[in-house]
Amino acid sequence: MSESLGAYLFISTALFCLGVYGLLSRRNLVAMLISLELILNSASLNFVAFNKFSLINKAAGQTFAVFVIALAAAEVTIGLSLILLFHRKRDSINVEDAGEMKG
Amino acid sequence: MSLPDAFFLFFAGITLGGAVLAVTLRNVFYNALSLILCLAGVAGLFVFLNSEFLAVMEVIIYIGAISIAILFAIMLSQPMMPVKEPLNRGKVARAALVAGLLFLGLSRVIGRSQWSTAPLEGDYSLQGIGRMLLGANMIPFEVVSLVLLVAIIGALVLTGSKGRG
Amino acid sequence: MTSDLFLLWTIQLAPLAAFLLLFVLPKGARRAAPVVGMVFAFAAAAASITLLFSHAGEHGGFVYEYKTLWLRVTEMALWPGVVMPEYVLSAGFLVDPLNLLMIAIVTTIAFFVQMFSYYYMAEDPSRPRYFAFLSFFSFAMTGLVLACNLLQTFLFWELVGLASYLLIGFWYEKPAAATAARKAFVLNRLADLGFYLGIVFLFFFVGTLDFTAFRPDALREAMGSGWAAAVGLLVFMGVMGKSAQFPFHVWLPDAMEGPTPVSALIHSATMVAAGVFLMARAFGLFAASEAALTAALVAGALTAITGALLATVQRDIKRILAYSTVSQLGLMVMAMGAGSPVAGMFHLSTHAFFKSLLFLTAGAFIHRFHSNDIWEIARAGGKKDKLAMAALTLGLLSLSGIPPLSGFFSKDLLLEALSERSGFFYWIGVAVSFLTAFYSFRLLFVLLFTKPGHAPHAAHAHAPSPFLSACRAVPLVSLALLSLLIGALGTSWGGSALLHWLGGHDAHLDPTIAGTTLVLASIAVVLAFFKFRDPAAAETRLEEEGGSWKRALQHKFYVDDAYEFLVKSVGLSFAAALNWIDKRVFNRLFVDRTSGAVLGLGKLLSRLQSGLLQDYLSLAVGVGIVILLFVLKGTP
Numbered sequence: 082m083s084e085s086l087g088a089y090l091f092i093s094t095a096l097f098c099l100g101v102y103g104l105l106s107r108r109n110l111v112a113m114l115i116s117l118e119l120i121l122n123s124a125s126l127n128f129v130a131f132n133k134f135s136l137i138n139k140a141a142g143q144t145f146a147v148f149v150i151a152l153a154a155a156e157v158t159i160g161l162s163l164i165l166l167f168h169r170k171r172d173s174i175n176v177e178d179a180g181e182m183k184g
Numbered sequence: 185m186s187l188p189d190a191f192f193l194f195f196a197g198i199t200l201g202g203a204v205l206a207v208t209l210r211n212v213f214y215n216a217l218s219l220i221l222c223l224a225g226v227a228g229l230f231v232f233l234n235s236e237f238l239a240v241m242e243v244i245i246y247i248g249a250i251s252i253a254i255l256f257a258i259m260l261s262q263p264m265m266p267v268k269e270p271l272n273r274g275k276v277a278r279a280a281l282v283a284g285l286l287f288l289g290l291s292r293v294i295g296r297s298q299w300s301t302a303p304l305e306g307d308y309s310l311q312g313i314g315r316m317l318l319g320a321n322m323i324p325f326e327v328v329s330l331v332l333l334v335a336i337i338g339a340l341v342l343t344g345s346k347g348r349g
Numbered sequence: 350m351t352s353d354l355f356l357l358w359t360i361q362l363a364p365l366a367a368f369l370l371l372f373v374l375p376k377g378a379r380r381a382a383p384v385v386g387m388v389f390a391f392a393a394a395a396a397s398i399t400l401l402f403s404h405a406g407e408h409g410g411f412v413y414e415y416k417t418l419w420l421r422v423t424e425m426a427l428w429p430g431v432v433m434p435e436y437v438l439s440a441g442f443l444v445d446p447l448n449l450l451m452i453a454i455v456t457t458i459a460f461f462v463q464m465f466s467y468y469y470m471a472e473d474p475s476r477p478r479y480f481a482f483l484s485f486f487s488f489a490m491t492g493l494v495l496a497c498n499l500l501q502t503f504l505f506w507e508l509v510g511l512a513s514y515l516l517i518g519f520w521y522e523k524p525a526a527a528t529a530a531r532k533a534f535v536l537n538r539l540a541d542l543g544f545y546l547g548i549v550f551l552f553f554f555v556g557t558l559d560f561t562a563f564r565p566d567a568l569r570e571a572m573g574s575g576w577a578a579a580v581g582l583l584v585f586m587g588v589m590g591k592s593a594q595f596p597f598h599v600w601l602p603d604a605m606e607g608p609t610p611v612s613a614l615i616h617s618a619t620m621v622a623a624g625v626f627l628m629a630r631a632f633g634l635f636a637a638s639e640a641a642l643t644a645a646l647v648a649g650a651l652t653a654i655t656g657a658l659l660a661t662v663q664r665d666i667k668r669i670l671a672y673s674t675v676s677q678l679g680l681m682v683m684a685m686g687a688g689s690p691v692a693g694m695f696h697l698s699t700h701a702f703f704k705s706l707l708f709l710t711a712g713a714f715i716h717r718f719h720s721n722d723i724w725e726i727a728r729a730g731g732k733k734d735k736l737a738m739a740a741l742t743l744g745l746l747s748l749s750g751i752p753p754l755s756g757f758f759s760k761d762l763l764l765e766a767l768s769e770r771s772g773f774f775y776w777i778g779v780a781v782s783f784l785t786a787f788y789s790f791r792l793l794f795v796l797l798f799t800k801p802g803h804a805p806h807a808a809h810a811h812a813p814s815p816f817l818s819a820c821r822a823v824p825l826v827s828l829a830l831l832s833l834l835i836g837a838l839g840t841s842w843g844g845s846a847l848l849h850w851l852g853g854h855d856a857h858l859d860p861t862i863a864g865t866t867l868v869l870a871s872i873a874v875v876l877a878f879f880k881f882r883d884p885a886a887a888e889t890r891l892e893e894e895g896g897s898w899k900r901a902l903q904h905k906f907y908v909d910d911a912y913e914f915l916v917k918s919v920g921l922s923f924a925a926a927l928n929w930i931d932k933r934v935f936n937r938l939f940v941d942r943t944s945g946a947v948l949g950l951g952k953l954l955s956r957l958q959s960g961l962l963q964d965y966l967s968l969a970v971g972v973g974i975v976i977l978l979f980v981l982k983g984t985p
Contacts, residue, residue, distance in 0.1 A: 084304075086299055087294075088192075088196070089229070089233070090294050091291070092196055092199060092200065092229070094287060094290050094291055094294065095200055095203070095287065096199065096200070096203055096222075097286075097290070098283045098284070098286050098287040098290070099200075099203045099204060099206075099207055099283070100203070100207070101279075101282065101283045101286060101970060102207055102279050102280060102282075102283035103206065103207030103279075104279075104963070104966060105275070105278065105279035105282060105283070105963050105966055105967050105970070106207070106272075106275050106276045106278075106279035106280070106963075107207070107269070108269055108270075108272070109212045109269055111212050111215075111216075111254060111257055111258050111261065112207075112212050112215050112269070114254065114257075115206055115207075115212075115215050115216060115219045115254060116206070116207055118219060118223075118246075118250065118254075119203050119206060119207070119219070119222065122222070122223065122226050122246075125226075125238075126226060126229060126230075129230055129233045129235050129238060130233060131299075132233070132235070133233045133234055133235075133304060134299070134301060134302065134304070135299055135300050135301060135302050136302055137302050137303075137306070138306070138312075138316075139234075139306030139307050139308045139312060140307065140308070140312035140313045140315070140316045141316065142235075143235050143237065143238050143308070143312075143313050144313055144316045144317060144321055146235070146238050147238070147241065147313065147317070148324060148328055150241055150242065150245050150246065151245075151328045151331070151332060152328065152331065153246070153250065154245055154249060154250055154332070154335075155331050155332050155334075155335035156335075157250045157253055157254065158253070158335045158336065158338075158339045159335050159338055159339060159342075161253055161254065161256075161257040161339075162338065162339040162342040162343045163342065164257055164261065165257065165260060165261065165342075165343050166342055166343060168260070168261045174261050176961070176962055176963065177961055179960075179961075179962065180959065180960030180961050181960060182958070182960040183958060183959055183960030183961075275963065278967055279963075279967070282967050282970050282971055282974070283970075285971075285974045286970060286973070286974055286977075289974055289977040289978060289981065290977070292981060293977065293980075293981065
């Protein structure tokens with residue numbers, strides 16, 4: 082089973098959908114960020130899975146996964162700064178308090 | 185079942201289990217810890233995919249830096265006693281529906297697709313990654329470092345305290 | 350006949366050129382405005398007379414058309430089984446004896462009026478506008494006369510109405526003038542509604558509007574007698590408006606607010622005669638139904654009597670002449686209704702000349718003595734103005750039908766035509782002649798017998814320059830001579846030339862009719878003499894309160910009051926009712942529902958914009974899933 086592409090794709094799809102679920106159902110901004118991390122991980126898992134089973138150059142997928150990780154780090158940095166700013170302004174990290182574009 | 189398969193199932197389990205916990209538990213601190221569990225599982229799966237370097241990277245960067253940063257943010261934004269986030273049934277139902285449909289759709293697509301196969305043997309070594317990073321993918325490499333720089337400066341600018349002269 | 354066409358275009362366009370030129374005239378050239386007007390009017394008049402004489406040798410009954418095809422609809426089947434006629438509309442000029450006579454009259458009088466206006470409007474600051482509008486009127490009138498089909502006539506008919514409005518309201522700062530102009534225009538428009546409906550129905554049934562196609566039998570066949578009557582009556586409504594027939598006559602006396610030369614041109618000789626001219630022009634249309642002719646007879650009779658009666662109690666010299674015009678127009682329309690366009694047109698021709706002469710004379714008096722009131726003019730020494738008095742006398746004698754002046758012959762022919770048709774209407778015509786003589790001599794005797802004394806207004810301070818005096822005198826003399834000439838042409842001494850020209854028989858004087866009119870005219874003169882021998886007493890008599898008959902006369906038979914009642918009580922309440930329906934019914938049913946629905950839809954859609962991130966995300970992912978499903982359906 083560990084040698085079948087399908088299993089890895091199943092796991093990464095599940096991770097992705099769990100991430101989407103979390104993004105849509107949580108009120109806490111940090112929880113949404115965590116769900117976002119799940120999505121990013123599913124992407125890099127996809128890259129590496131295909132790297133083993135479908136690519137000839139066995140370093141390509143890994144390189145891309147490295148990039149994904151680096152960018153995730155940058156994104157978390159900025160995301161958390163924004164969350165902290167939001168918390169300073171409104172003293173809450175509830176995404177429903179950010180609904181000023183209503184109407 | 186062979187031993188590798190059992191280990192595979194174990195790592196897959198903690199990945200998915202951690203993920204499930206990360207999105208369903210009502211206490212955000214628990215979510216962060218579950219995330220760490222999930223990421224550990226992913227690192228293990230990377231080992232199964234012959235990418236040891238990536239597994240180590242996952243642990244060091246994701247678990248060791250990103251998750252810690254998330255924990256920091258949680259600490260800074262929550263009161264000392266953890267607050268339970270209330271459950272909004274409508275929202276949860278909608279999210280479950282969307283995510284469920286998405287999962288079904290994607291799995292159907294994946295199930296029907298013919299993925300090209302390649303030989304499983306090759307150069308998975310770190311030297312290969314390094315050659316790619318500093319050879320063909322030099323520009324993305326430099327750009328990513330620039331992105332990281334910008335992110336750091338941005339974070340400082342956004343949250344820098346006002347009194348600094 | 351290219352020379353014909355050239356002359357026709359000159360007649361048509363010269364006044365238009367004057368109009369346009371006068372509007373682009375620079376400030377410095379303002380003094381030249383009357384000259385521009387006069388020159389182009391002279392060109393038009395010369396061209397008309399040339400055209401007239403170039404065809405003079407031909408036998409009567411010729412018709413030339415210079416027209417182009419404008420619209421043509423063929424083989425149109427509205428519903429199965431019904432064959433529609435072919436619809437043809439053309440545009441162009443028509444040349445036949447009637448037109449040539451009319452155009453000669455119109456342009457000649459227009460020229461003389463322009464010349465007189467030079468004298469009359471010498472001190473008016475808005476002279477260029479005046480001459481421009483006067484030329485515009487000439488343009489519209491010539492278009493009306495020369496038109497080859499009813500629609501073209503209608504177009505110029507409306508333009509003539511516009512010119513009348515502009516000229517009546519020339520001194521627009523005077524509220525009375527502005528009101529009078531509006532009254533004239535609105536009444537005309539109202540009557541023209543009938544006219545236009547008549548044109549529409551006529552075109553629908555017959556397929557063409559060319560005058561050459563108006564033969565009574567052909568029209569009756571094409572439309573059926575019911576529709577022929579309806580169309581005739583509707584078009585007659587237009588005639589009633591333009592030619593001031595009862596009850597549409599109320600605008601003409603008020604139109605005297607305009608400058609007197611305007612009254613001379615438009616409201617005596619040309620525009621108001623356009624209705625009578627139309628009856629002659631489209632006589633086939635009216636002759637196609639008895640109803641239309643009878644309506645004309647009755648309306649003309651009412652008009653003639655009303656005008657004559659009201660003229661006997663007026664103080665204002667222009668109003669006397671205005672009511673006299675109303676009355677004479679009534680007589681002309683009666684003649685048409687009695688089936689004799691020749692008699693009507695003959696009287697129109699003589700009336701045009703002597704009435705415009707009378708109006709210009711009135712203008713001469715008004716300008717010199719600064720008053721419209723006959724007693725005031727007389728007291729200021731009116732009778733000392735020899736030229737004006739001579740012209741006035743000549744005109745009034747002609748109006749009263751005293752031989753050997755032209756009015757006698759034309760009125761005689763007219764009464765003869767009436768007697769052939771119906772005894773009743775003949776006696777009405779005779780009564781009107783009696784009244785005409787009465788009020789004419791009333792005017793004359795008041796001016797003659799009043800002792801000149803204290804004049805409230807000083808006579809004209811300085812004598813006008815020789816050129817201006819010429820401009821004053823020449824039209825008066827010329828019109829007097831022409832009026833004599835025209836009359837002569839209609840008699841056996843003149844070879845009955847005019848009558849032959851119009852398609853009638855030789856002139857002959859029926860002794861009974863002529864005798865009756867002369868006797869009655871003499872009685873009228875004597876009566877007027879005794880009543881107005883002492884004009885001062887007559888003035889007091891006029892001013893004092895009288896019985897109900899006198900009050901009726903003073904209130905102009907309450908026609909204006911009837912209009913006011915109709916408009917205020919009927920019209921306004923109807924409008925208020927419609928307003929209520931519009932606000933309560935239509936707004937609620939259609940407008941509010943629609944706007945409510947749109948607003949509701951908008952509110953519904955704005956709920957999508959909740960401002961919540963996760964709502965938007967769910968929507969996005971949902972759409973993505975839908976697309977995914979579609980893609981899945983496509984693949985095997």
